Amino acid sequence: MRPxxxxxxxxxxxxxxRAFLAVIAPELANELALDRQTLSNLQALWILGFVVMQFxxxxxxxxxxxxxxxxxxxxxxxxxxxxxxxxxxxxxxxMAMLLIGVxxxxxxxxxxxxxxxxxxxxxxxxxxxxxxxxxxxGNLLAASxxxxxxxxxxxxxxxxxxxxxxxxSAVSVWVGxxxxxxxxxxxxxxxxxxxxxxxxxxxxxxxxxxxxxSYAILLAERGLWAGPFLSEVYGLAAIERGHxxxxxxxxxxxxxxxxxxxxxxxxxxxxxxATGSxxxxxSFLALGxxxxxxxxxxxxxxxxxxxxxxxxxxxAHGRAFFPERLLGRGITTMNVFFIGGAGLLQPISGxxxxxxxxxxxxxxxxxxxxxxxLILAAALAIYLFARESDPVRPPI
Numbered sequence: 001m002r003p004x005x006x007x008x009x010x011x012x013x014x015x016x017x018r019a020f021l022a023v024i025a026p027e028l029a030n031e032l033a034l035d036r037q038t039l040s041n042l043q044a045l046w047i048l049g050f051v052v053m054q055f056x057x058x059x060x061x062x063x064x065x066x067x068x069x070x071x072x073x074x075x076x077x078x079x080x081x082x083x084x085x086x087x088x089x090x091x092x093x094x095m096a097m098l099l100i101g102v103x104x105x106x107x108x109x110x111x112x113x114x115x116x117x118x119x120x121x122x123x124x125x126x127x128x129x130x131x132x133x134x135x136x137x138g139n140l141l142a143a144s145x146x147x148x149x150x151x152x153x154x155x156x157x158x159x160x161x162x163x164x165x166x167x168x169s170a171v172s173v174w175v176g177x178x179x180x181x182x183x184x185x186x187x188x189x190x191x192x193x194x195x196x197x198x199x200x201x202x203x204x205x206x207x208x209x210x211x212x213x214s215y216a217i218l219l220a221e222r223g224l225w226a227g228p229f230l231s232e233v234y235g236l237a238a239i240e241r242g243h244x245x246x247x248x249x250x251x252x253x254x255x256x257x258x259x260x261x262x263x264x265x266x267x268x269x270x271x272x273x274a275t276g277s278x279x280x281x282x283s284f285l286a287l288g289x290x291x292x293x294x295x296x297x298x299x300x301x302x303x304x305x306x307x308x309x310x311x312x313x314x315x316a317h318g319r320a321f322f323p324e325r326l327l328g329r330g331i332t333t334m335n336v337f338f339i340g341g342a343g344l345l346q347p348i349s350g351x352x353x354x355x356x357x358x359x360x361x362x363x364x365x366x367x368x369x370x371x372x373x374l375i376l377a378a379a380l381a382i383y384l385f386a387r388e389s390d391p392v393r394p395p396i
Contacts, residue, residue, distance in 0.1 A: 004127075006176045007111030008134055010074065010169045014104040015138025016146075016162065017046065017077070018219060019249065022227035023146045023242055024155045028093075036228070036357065038090055040350025042097045043224045047343035049101025051336055055195060057106045058332030062194075062325075065179030066110035074170035077103020081163035085156045103166075108135070109332050110173075116319065116327050117180040129260025129312030136256055136309070139222065139249030147242025194329040203321045206386035208337055209379040211314060214277060216341035217284070217372045218308040220349055222248055225368065226301055232361035234294045244298050251305035258306075259313050269317040270388045272310070274380060279307040281376040288370025291362060311338060320389035 021028070025039055034042075053073070060069045080099030087093040108131070115127045149158035198204070222245070230236045230244050255276075262272050283303040286292070292300060315334055322330030349368060356364035 003114060003177055004111075004131070006172050007070075007107070007114065008131060010070065010107045010173060011111060011131060011135035012138040012141070013077075013162070013166050013169055014107040015135050016142045017081075017100050017104055017138075019139045019142035019223045019245075020146050020162075022223055022225070022245060023142060023238065024150050025224070025227050026231050027150060027155060027238065032087070032090060032093065034090060035354065037347075037350040037354040039228075040224060040346045040353070042093065043220075044343055044346035044350075045094050045097040046101035046104075047219075047339055047346060049098040049103075050105045051101075051340045051343050053102055053105035054109070054332040054336045054339070055329070057109055058329035059194070061106070061110065061113045061328035061332070063182070065182070066106070066114050067173065067177040067179050070106045070110035070177070071170045071174040073103050073106045074166060074173065075103070078163050078167045078170065079103075081159050081166060085159035085163065108132075109328075109335055112315070112331050113328050114177075114180060116331065123264070126260045126264040128315055129256050129263060132309065132312040133253050133256030133258075133260060136249065136253040139252055140246060143246035143249045144239070144242035147239045147245075150238050194326050195333060198322065198326060198330050198333045201321050203387045204318055206382055206384075207314065207318050207334075210273070210277060210383040211318070211334055211337040212341035213345070213375050213379045214280075214308065214314065215311050215338045216343075216345045217376055218252075218280070218304065219339075219342045220345050221301070221304060221372065222252065224346065225349065225353075225365070229365045230297075233365055234297065236294075244301070247298055248301045248305040251302040252309050255306035256309045256312060259310060263313050263316060268388065269313050269320075270383075270386055273314050273317065274384060276307045276310045276313075277376060277380045277383070280304055280310075281373045281380065283307065284369050284373030284376065288366050288368075288373055291366070317386070317389050 021039070021043055028034060029039060057069060057073075077100050080096045080101075080103055083099065084093060084096035087096055111131050112128050115131070146158060149155075149161075226245055226248060227241050230241050236244060259272060259276065263269060266272060280303075283300045287297065287300050315331065315338075318334045319327070319331060352368060352371070353364060356367065
């Protein structure tokens with residue numbers, strides 16, 4: 001239980017770093033003269049740092065263990081958060097987001113790796129979804145609390161406090177985590193050979209398009225565009241935006257926990273993921289095809305949050321096809337698709353919104369949401385050809 005709580009605390013901070021820009025984006029843009037493209041690049045740089053580290057992190061988890069890997073990289077996130085707090089130019093804040101992405105790159109994977117080594121396959125999806133759902137409290141911190149902090153002490157002082165919490169979490173990982181026993185034959189697997197073996201698993205292929213877009217679209221909406229959407233279309237200030245985003249973040253946390261329980265009791269991962277993805281796509285299409293009231297818009301954003309966080313169950317679906325000796329590289333390879341898809345989507349969506357700068361904000365965001373819904377629906381159509389993993393009900 002203690003290792004789970006330690007990784008959970010670290011993952012709360014990782015989730016915060018994925019989402020806090022949505023709350024402070026208007027203030028950040030005004031103070032540093034950032035346009036929509038530059039704002040989207042900030043999130044993309046966090047993703048770039050995160051994704052570039054995934055393959056090395058996977059190899060390091062298999063060969064070194066999560067204790068040193070996670071705590072060491074979290075120290076890099078501390079440096080990035082402090083640089084963010086003092087940034088006065090776009091270049092400085094770009095570098096800060098890159099470092100924060102590198103620093104967060106091993107947190108969830110370290111927890112998933114440790115759980116994957118000690119938990120039964122029947123409990124793996126439940127535990128990873130529980131880590132994801134409870135860790136999504138970081139989204140809650142990046143909503144109303146960040147809005148209040150920005151209004152009261154400013155975003156710079158708030159980031160100094162977050163850096164201090166990150167440092168404390170890194171120390172707790174170093175002190176409180178013990179590495180699982182190493183598998184002797186992992187030392188003989190080459191770095192590239194292990195990744196090649198993972199990508200050669202044919203049952204994994206139909207999962208990859210949905211892996212590449214499902215979390216990417218959710219992260220783009222919650223982590224970046226939901227804030228400007230509520231600000232530019234509905235005129236919400238920082239605290240009001242925080243409240244609205246809090247509803248979406250809370251829905252994400254509850255949704256991830258519900259997905260974990262479904263995985264534990266139903267044991268039909270493909271059905272769970274397909275249903276959730278279909279409902280998420282429908283919610284985006286509703287935002288894209290209508291001009292909802294503020295209450296309806298918040299309800300649809302919350303529905304996207306609740307239904308869209310299929311990450312944990314989809315990861316468990318893929319994990320069922322990985323050999324044990326390549327668990328670290330398997331889960332991080334999937335994570336490259338999860339987060340790498342976001343890295344591609346963020347600048348593309350930023351360019352889209354920049355091209356729409358002369359259009360009324362309501363129309364620009366309608367079209368963005370419509371595209372998000374159509375992309376998700378196309379990936380879901382491919383996923384329907386995937387092979388179901390074996391039933392995973394735990395013994396009663």
